[in-house]
Amino acid sequence: MAITTIGLDADDTLWHNERFFHLTQARFTELLADHADADHLAERLLAAERRNLGHYGFGIKGFMLSMIETAIEVTEGRVPGSVIGQIIAAGQEMLAHPIELLPGVEETIDALAGRYRLVLVTKGDLLDQERKLAQSGLGERFDAIEIVSDKTPEVYRAVFARHGDGPERALMAGNSMASDVIPPLHAGAWGVYVPHGLEWAIERAAPPTDHPRYRRISALTELPALIEALDEARC
Structure with missing residues (x-):
């Protein structure tokens, strides 16, 4: 797996x-x-x-x-x-407002591209998210783009079934505990929390520290090493 x-x-x-x-x-x-x-x-x-x-x-x-x-x-x-x-x-x-990439994002995506199917899963206004993605220059690095109205376990199950081998073999990483971590865990995927520093109150939730598929990293640049360690643990 x-x-x-x-x-x-x-x-x-x-x-x-x-x-x-x-x-x-x-x-x-x-x-x-x-x-x-x-x-x-x-x-x-x-x-x-x-x-x-x-x-x-x-x-x-x-x-x-x-x-x-x-x-x-x-x-x-x-x-x-x-x-x-x-x-x-x-x-x-x-x-x-023009977008500004966070440090190390391009290098991290380049390190993952080709080795895994990369899916951008974002929620919000369709036109605004499309604008930001186009300005970022990252769109072509992803195998699929999903702009959804909300992030629920059902949405993640459908996304990872459509663009991968199901949630059991998928990992979701993001800065929102309520949207990027807990729903993927409920769907059966891995959930990786990447804190940003500024947080909207609606996106706050208690970290599921007792869940076996929950992980936290301090920056997105740590994601390739984490995934490699998780895969090695299964060998």
């Missing part, structure tokens, strides 16, 4: 992403400083994001709409049109 398929997350695993959300939220806090303190506003925004995931899905557009909804709520409907305009402008800036 050697590993034959490697799934990789995109945002904050291959390139920076969350820091732009943090910067935009700081700007949002400044815009509404006269109506709510920072902690209360953050709580209201997070509640709106949770509430709206089923409507808008993951990504910048849903974040922008949640900011607008929160601004209307905390001002009791009196938010100036100029503030709404600035929120929209901030979201558009995020959508146009």
Whole structure:
């Protein structure tokens, strides 16, 4: 049962992403400083994001709409049109921001390509994810690209069956415990946590340290050696 398929997350695993959300939220806090303190506003925004995931899905557009909804709520409907305009402008800036690869990403992918089937598994807005992938220059290195609305065990089972030999012979690596580690483990694959540093509260979950297929590495550059060690342990 050697590993034959490697799934990789995109945002904050291959390139920076969350820091732009943090910067935009700081700007949002400044815009509404006269109506709510920072902690209360953050709580209201997070509640709106949770509430709206089923409507808008993951990504910048849903974040922008949640900011607008929160601004209307905390001002009791009196938010100036100029503030709404600035929120929209901030979201558009995020959508146009060039991507920046994390250190060692290209070398790591090159080390894995050809030895394993590489599948990019990312969630979020289709157009934005396609834009970032095109800018990254990494697209041709993957054997398959899967942009999904959510990452569930059922999604991983289908992805690894479609592009590999099933989840039992697959490994998923990413920076989100809730999306990139726990669901693949439930699907029967390996789940490798690669912490990024910045973390969205909705993506947090307790690490499944007692699961035999859970691993943690400090950087993606450690992934080839980890996979080699796992394969050797099966020989």
